[in-house]
Amino acid sequence: MPIELGPRAAVHLLNRIGYGPRPGDVERILGMGLDRYIQGQLDAPADPELDARLRGLNTLDYPISQVLTLYNADQRSIAVILDQLYTAKLTRCVHGQNQLQEVLVDFWFNHFNVYIQDGFARFSTAAYEREAIRPHALGRFRDLLGATAAHPAMLYFLDNYLSRATVTTGGRVVRGLNENYGRELMELHTIGVDAGYTQEHVIDAARCFTGWGIDNLSTSGRFVYRPQAHDTGAKSVFGLDLPAGGGKDDGDKLLDYLAAHPKTATFIATKLAQRFVSDDPPPRVVDSAARAFASTGGDIREVMRAILGSAEFWAEAFGSGKAKTPLELVASALRAADAEVSTGRAVVAYLQNMGMPLYSCVPPTGYSNRGADWINPSSQLYRMNFGLDLAAGAIAGVSADVRGVVRRMGGDSEDPRSVAGTISAVIFGKGLSPSTLEAASRVAPGGPVSVAARVAGLCLASPEMQAR
Amino acid sequence: MAWDISRRVFLRGAGLAAVGVGFHPSSLLVRAAQAAEAGSRVLVQVFLRGGCDGLNLCVPFGDTEYYDLRGGIAIGRSEVVSLDGHFGLHPALAPLKALYDDGRLALLPAVGNYALSRSHFDAQDFMESGTPGDKSTGTGWLERSIAKVPGNAVTEAVAFSAQLPRSFLGPEPVLVAQSLSSFDLRARNWRAEAETLLRAMYDARDDALGHVGQETFAAMAVLLRTPAIMAPPAGGAVYPNAAIGNGLRQAAQIIKAGIGTRAIFVNVPGAFDTHANQLAAHTLEFTRLAEALVAFARDLGGQMDDVALMVTTEFGRVAFVNGSAGTDHGSAHCMILMGGRVRGGRVYGSWPGLGRSQLYQERDLAVTTDFRDVFAELARAQLGVDGSSLFPGYTPGPGPGIVA
Numbered sequence: 001m002p003i004e005l006g007p008r009a010a011v012h013l014l015n016r017i018g019y020g021p022r023p024g025d026v027e028r029i030l031g032m033g034l035d036r037y038i039q040g041q042l043d044a045p046a047d048p049e050l051d052a053r054l055r056g057l058n059t060l061d062y063p064i065s066q067v068l069t070l071y072n073a074d075q076r077s078i079a080v081i082l083d084q085l086y087t088a089k090l091t092r093c094v095h096g097q098n099q100l101q102e103v104l105v106d107f108w109f110n111h112f113n114v115y116i117q118d119g120f121a122r123f124s125t126a127a128y129e130r131e132a133i134r135p136h137a138l139g140r141f142r143d144l145l146g147a148t149a150a151h152p153a154m155l156y157f158l159d160n161y162l163s164r165a166t167v168t169t170g171g172r173v174v175r176g177l178n179e180n181y182g183r184e185l186m187e188l189h190t191i192g193v194d195a196g197y198t199q200e201h202v203i204d205a206a207r208c209f210t211g212w213g214i215d216n217l218s219t220s221g222r223f224v225y226r227p228q229a230h231d232t233g234a235k236s237v238f239g240l241d242l243p244a245g246g247g248k249d250d251g252d253k254l255l256d257y258l259a260a261h262p263k264t265a266t267f268i269a270t271k272l273a274q275r276f277v278s279d280d281p282p283p284r285v286v287d288s289a290a291r292a293f294a295s296t297g298g299d300i301r302e303v304m305r306a307i308l309g310s311a312e313f314w315a316e317a318f319g320s321g322k323a324k325t326p327l328e329l330v331a332s333a334l335r336a337a338d339a340e341v342s343t344g345r346a347v348v349a350y351l352q353n354m355g356m357p358l359y360s361c362v363p364p365t366g367y368s369n370r371g372a373d374w375i376n377p378s379s380q381l382y383r384m385n386f387g388l389d390l391a392a393g394a395i396a397g398v399s400a401d402v403r404g405v406v407r408r409m410g411g412d413s414e415d416p417r418s419v420a421g422t423i424s425a426v427i428f429g430k431g432l433s434p435s436t437l438e439a440a441s442r443v444a445p446g447g448p449v450s451v452a453a454r455v456a457g458l459c460l461a462s463p464e465m466q467a468r
Numbered sequence: 469m470a471w472d473i474s475r476r477v478f479l480r481g482a483g484l485a486a487v488g489v490g491f492h493p494s495s496l497l498v499r500a501a502q503a504a505e506a507g508s509r510v511l512v513q514v515f516l517r518g519g520c521d522g523l524n525l526c527v528p529f530g531d532t533e534y535y536d537l538r539g540g541i542a543i544g545r546s547e548v549v550s551l552d553g554h555f556g557l558h559p560a561l562a563p564l565k566a567l568y569d570d571g572r573l574a575l576l577p578a579v580g581n582y583a584l585s586r587s588h589f590d591a592q593d594f595m596e597s598g599t600p601g602d603k604s605t606g607t608g609w610l611e612r613s614i615a616k617v618p619g620n621a622v623t624e625a626v627a628f629s630a631q632l633p634r635s636f637l638g639p640e641p642v643l644v645a646q647s648l649s650s651f652d653l654r655a656r657n658w659r660a661e662a663e664t665l666l667r668a669m670y671d672a673r674d675d676a677l678g679h680v681g682q683e684t685f686a687a688m689a690v691l692l693r694t695p696a697i698m699a700p701p702a703g704g705a706v707y708p709n710a711a712i713g714n715g716l717r718q719a720a721q722i723i724k725a726g727i728g729t730r731a732i733f734v735n736v737p738g739a740f741d742t743h744a745n746q747l748a749a750h751t752l753e754f755t756r757l758a759e760a761l762v763a764f765a766r767d768l769g770g771q772m773d774d775v776a777l778m779v780t781t782e783f784g785r786v787a788f789v790n791g792s793a794g795t796d797h798g799s800a801h802c803m804i805l806m807g808g809r810v811r812g813g814r815v816y817g818s819w820p821g822l823g824r825s826q827l828y829q830e831r832d833l834a835v836t837t838d839f840r841d842v843f844a845e846l847a848r849a850q851l852g853v854d855g856s857s858l859f860p861g862y863t864p865g866p867g868p869g870i871v872a
Binding site: 158159162163164166175176177178179180183187193199202320323353354355356362363364365368372373374375376377378379380381384385388389392394433435436438439440442443444447448449454457458461462463466467 | 518590654666676677680738790
């Protein structure tokens with residue numbers, strides 16, 4: 001069977017820089033041209049339709065202090081606030097026009113991971129994503145790094161708010177340092193674990209940030225710098241020497257240095273290529289992304305342009321694909337079914353069972369970027385069941401009319417072969433394999449569950465749906 | 469149980485053959501007999517993610533330096549549950565004392581490997597691959613162990629985890645599950661049709677996605693035809709509602725169901741990365757740990773004789789308290805071993821001491837036992853696997869002799 005290049009390339013693009021096609025998307029972006037679509041995604045203009053959908057979620061923009069005030073008045077309020085955050089996340093992935101931006105917000109949140117269930121993080125994670133991650137998702141890496149470093153959510157999660165200079169009083173050493181942020185800043189956020197830094201560098205990196213703290217954990221929750229807690233001694237971190245007498249700027253200078261380090265360019269380029277190209281990305285695309293990072297001073301938009309312009313990215317359109325993470329699987333299924341998400345709670349439970357609860361990765365490492373890590377029998381069962389439940393309309397807070405979609409796309413909703421063929425064309429760029437098409441077409445007529453729901457459920461649970 | 473009969477028959481055969489060659493059993497036959505002997509034994513690995521501090525788990529309260537180093541987060545002499553006058557359990561682990569006294573629980577402090585590194589991710593990866601310092605190892609240590617065990621039942625290797633643990637990475641089939649209950653397709657009124665057609669889709673593929681689908685349906689078939697798997701805990705065991713409790717409860721279920729399970733991995737994410745406020749985090753986590761281990765022993769009852777369980781973590785923590793009533797990433801950690809064949813009631817290993825010159829890099833408890841020696845000992849005792857070729861580039865030593 002000859003492959004139609006256009007639809008396959010369009011589906012690839014929609015799957016990689018977004019959460020997959022909605023019915024009609026393939027035709028739409030082929031009509032406008034893939035170049036123009038990419039440019040629009042890099043520009044990420046205003047999305048009033050999405051804003052309208054989010055308007056009902058009134059706590060989304062609350063500053064940390066307001067969340068704390070509400071919580072102090074009534075502890076039950078935090079459950080509502082978190083529910084709104086989860087619903088907003090799914091709404092953006094499923095309904096947002098700026099799909100690349102949503103993918104990158106997810107990518108950077110995960111890169112600079114904080115765990116929402118951890119104490120003060122519950123009150124500050126929404127603000128963290130809104131203030132530190134989202135504005136810089138397609139911006140400059142140094143801005144992103146600085147915004148995360150100084151955000152109360154990160155200061156809390158990696159304990160830096162507690163870190164202060166170790167002092168000697170009356171001949172006795174009073175230890176004040178907390179190494180957590182200093183280590184993860186280098187290992188996870190910038191130069192990478194294999195860069196070659198030492199334990200002494202970890203200690204000195206942590207010393208740079210002594211005094212970077214949080215004003216009051218139960219009322220204001222604002223960033224504060226406490227000069228009296230800062231270690232003013234000289235520091236040496238992985239080639240950067242800072243003389244004695246520095247203040248808050250010790251931390252800023254270290255962030256400048258690490259953001260501009262060639263190891264950071266390679267580390268970030270590798271991770272982005274892993275997200276957008278393949279689990280083990282070819283060195284050529286990593287090199288070109290790293291060069292774009294280095295030559296533009298860490299302009300994420302230009303790094304993305306390099307990746308999306310590479311032959312390696314497009315070659316993947318005709319490969320075996322990259323396994324979807326649970327979020328990618330769930331969001332892409334919701335989009336494929338043209339579903340409306342009014343509340344995210346039931347979907348969040350599915351993500352939990354698949355091993356990827358929203359904002360809830362415990363280790364600072366973040367969730368794995370490798371598709372292969374998400375494929376196992378337990379997760380697979382939940383993945384198949386999500387597709388079956390979605391098509392059958394059995395997920396609370398989610399409505400999907402697969403029959404209507406099939407008809408709208410020109411298919412015969414009572415004929416299994418026509419339903420499967422329509423889904424293959426509209427969602428998979430005609431990429432469903434003959435064996436999958438044949439199996440889906442064997443659905444028996446009649447019965448309590450409609451033909452369209454059963455065929456769509458099988459297609460959403462199919463092997464092809466598991467990869468992007 | 470069919471399993472027991474075949475095992476006995478095989479042993480008798482091996483014995484006769486040994487007699488036949490004039491009381492000089494060939495090493496091959498001895499090994500075969502060992503493998504058969506181990507045929508119904510189970511190895512359980514519990515992995516506490518985050519780097520669980522060993523010094524406040526098994527407290528060296530006999531070392532005065534401990535109190536100097538730990539300051540405000542030290543466990544007082546009057547609070548520890550003394551084991552031998554020098555070491556004592558954290559008070560939240562007090563329920564384990566009865567198992568220790570009963571000779572079924574042992575502790576091994578100062579275990580690890582310096583090449584594990586102080587990075588969570590690297591240390592976990594290195595420990596699970598069994599090759600500290602080498603990231604190129606494509607398989608996990610438990611996968612290599614189970615590969616040497618005859619048979620490939622879909623439930624031979626089981627992980628209670630959201631993801632396939634690195635320890636099981638490799639070609640051997642592994643059942644990874646968060647929950648054994650309702651391990652079934654959700655297709656009310658058309659379940660049979662859904663299974664037939666989905667199976668056809670996944671059977672048609674010979675790639676990773678196809679294989680995982682096939683394994684899913686194979687596991688589903690076994691679990692659905694083994695209702696015993698859903699038996700409630702026996703002996704009045706009560707598991708805590710936490711990852712470790714849910715993991716060990718299901719580990720006991722699958723062991724009791726007798727469906728050929730030999731190696732089980734229980735993944736425990738938790739508040740073990742105690743950079744701050746360590747005392748509160750430990751009270752919570754150690755209470756769960758102790759409750760879960762006690763429930764597991766009670767639930768399995770006599771079947772504990774076939775089980776050896778080890779609790780491990782990627783690294784221990786710095787010997788001294790940091791500025792936040794917590795501890796930063798260190799080196800040696802402490803293992804807990806439990807089971808009917810564990811020679812318990814003892815604290816094993818050689819204690820390196822806490823003096824300034826005795827600490828590794830003047831900050832961490834030193835390593836005196838390589839973790840791979842313990843892994844190899846368990847693989848040998850529980851799976852009948854020769855440990856000498858289990859770890860590329862390393863021949864394990866004789867081991868601490870914890871498992872009979």
